[in-house]
Amino acid sequence: MDLLKQITKWRRDLHQIPELGLEEFKTSQYVKKELEEMGYQPISVLETGILVYLDCHQDKTIAFRSDMDALKITEQTNCEFASKHQGYMHACGHDGHMAALLGFAKKLSQVPADFAYNILLIFQPAEESPGGANLICQAGILKQYNVKAIFGLHLMPTIEAGKIACRPGPLMAQNGELDVTVTGKSAHAGLYHLGVDSILIASQLICQYQNILTRVIAPVESCVINIGEIKGGTVRNIVADQAVFKGTVRTYSETVFKKITDTMQAINHGMEEAYGCKIDFSCPPMYPPVLNDYDLYAQFVKLTGDNYEELKEPLMLAEDFAFYQREIPGIFFYVGTKTERYNSGLHTETFNFDEEVLLQAVELYYQIVCKIKLGE
Known part of the structure; x- marks a missing residue:
């Protein structure tokens, strides 16, 4: 043969x-x-x-x-x-x-x-x-x-x-799998001030994570932060007490990857202080570049x-x-x-x-x- x-x-x-x-x-x-x-x-x-x-x-x-x-x-x-x-x-x-x-x-x-x-x-x-x-x-x-x-x-x-x-x-690229859970406090939508809105916080986190690419990482570095899945809340007129989103982080540098995830965690701590929520965060590096x-x-x-x-x-x-x-x-x-x-x-x-x-x-x-x- x-x-x-x-x-x-x-x-x-x-x-x-x-x-x-x-x-x-x-x-x-x-x-x-x-x-x-x-x-x-x-x-x-x-x-x-x-x-x-x-x-x-x-x-x-x-x-x-x-x-x-x-x-x-x-x-x-x-x-x-x-x-x-x-x-x-x-x-x-x-x-x-x-x-x-x-x-x-x-x-x-x-x-x-x-x-x-x-x-x-x-x-x-x-x-x-x-x-x-x-x-x-x-x-x-x-x-x-x-x-x-x-x-x-x-x-x-x-x-x-x-x-x-x-x-x-x-x-x-180096890649990491991003998993974030925001835990707030439920309340009636008409009494939103008594709750902690996890969906609102998750939305702000996603936007601030994207800002890392344009305001923290040098423009010559190629990076991707993609959020591919998000879930939160159960009823339309209730402040959601939990929101979960998942995504991926990719770059060609282990140093840049660490800078991105460190900045994400700093953002998380600021949100916890500002809103009184709890944010569980995980984005370990999987494969190097x-x-x-x-x-x-x-x-x-x-x-x-x-x-x-x-x-x-x-x-x-x-x-x-x-x-x-x-x-x-x-x-x-x-x-x-x-x-x-x-x-x-x-x-x-x-x-x-x-x-x-x-x-x-x-x-x-x-x-x-x-x-x-x-x-x-």
């Missing part, structure tokens, strides 16, 4: 068994079996994750990572290899990421292991949540194998199929060929690959999937792609392992 047919089979098999983070048991069994048939001895990590280590008798190791988990989405692609797990779907392309890394493993198994660096393949669970990359780092895997650089990819339906896209420095190493990037670009596109701006999406880049230099890049037939967005029920783009990923991985030079 040629490599494209094999990669297509892997991708479509995996597409049919989507599983949530840290629950990828069928997925893990499938990947492990395929790797064993190539002659590897897969190593289990985090129960559902898998490592493959190629010892080339070198001091340093270079790593390549694929995520494994799926999403809680009901598939509507109508394709013949649709999800067999009702209500779950590989709507973010992780089935393709795994198939590409399997294809790379297959290619490596067919050539002598005389590379300049040892190679670690990471099939990582739980990218969507709770952040399997962080768990891998906490487990000491990078240090255990002396990994000095890491590479990963994401399929991207906003980029034309056949193109590789990337940029140096910031590529994706994805920051591509400049030295690695300069080498990476030379390996991409004519179909390369340097992105002018980073995206306000988040990705747990950033945890690896906190510890070691790394490059995260996009493989375009957009065609006239396949143009649905990530995390949609109709996301799909042509598996031929995965061959491009395999070849680029191979060029990286053959030609990238790591610093001291």
Whole structure:
């Protein structure tokens, strides 16, 4: 079977068994079996994750990572290899990421292991949540194998199929999930002065949070504060004693993220003093920003060929690959999937792609392992 047919089979098999983070048991069994048939001895990590280590008798190791988990989405692609797990779907392309890394493993198994660096393949669970990359780092895997650089990819339906896209420095954002509960005091609307209006306070909080972006954070910094959900009150003629709103905060700097959340909390304290309400606030950082190493990037670009596109701006999406880049230099890049037939967005029920783009990923991985030079 040629490599494209094999990669297509892997991708479509995996597409049919989507599983949530840290629950990828069928997925893990499938990947492990395929790797064993190539002659590897897969190593289990985090129960559902898998490592493959190629010892080339070198001091340093270079790593390549694929995520494994799926999403809680009901598939509507109508394709013949649709999800067999009702209500779950590989709507973010992780089935393709795994198939590409399997294809790379297959290619490596067919050539002598005389590379300049040892190679670690990471099939990582739980990218969507709770952040399997962080768990891998906490487990000491990078240090255990002396990994000095890491590479990963994401399929991207906003980029034309056949193109590789990337940029140096910031590529994706740090994100945090914002949860705010305002507790006031109920009263009849005609006697509003006897109550504490949680809806009014929540409305003012939302407006003042937005002012942080234009009056506290420097204009050269890119930031997003989005409130996507708000609930409050029970009856139209009663002052609401509780209002809840939820949102997301995104930026490309951990320092800026902290400044935003610190300012939010200062605003909260002022509102509590002014109105006598109670405000419960939570906005912990989830994933750090994805920051591509400049030295690695300069080498990476030379390996991409004519179909390369340097992105002018980073995206306000988040990705747990950033945890690896906190510890070691790394490059995260996009493989375009957009065609006239396949143009649905990530995390949609109709996301799909042509598996031929995965061959491009395999070849680029191979060029990286053959030609990238790591610093001291």
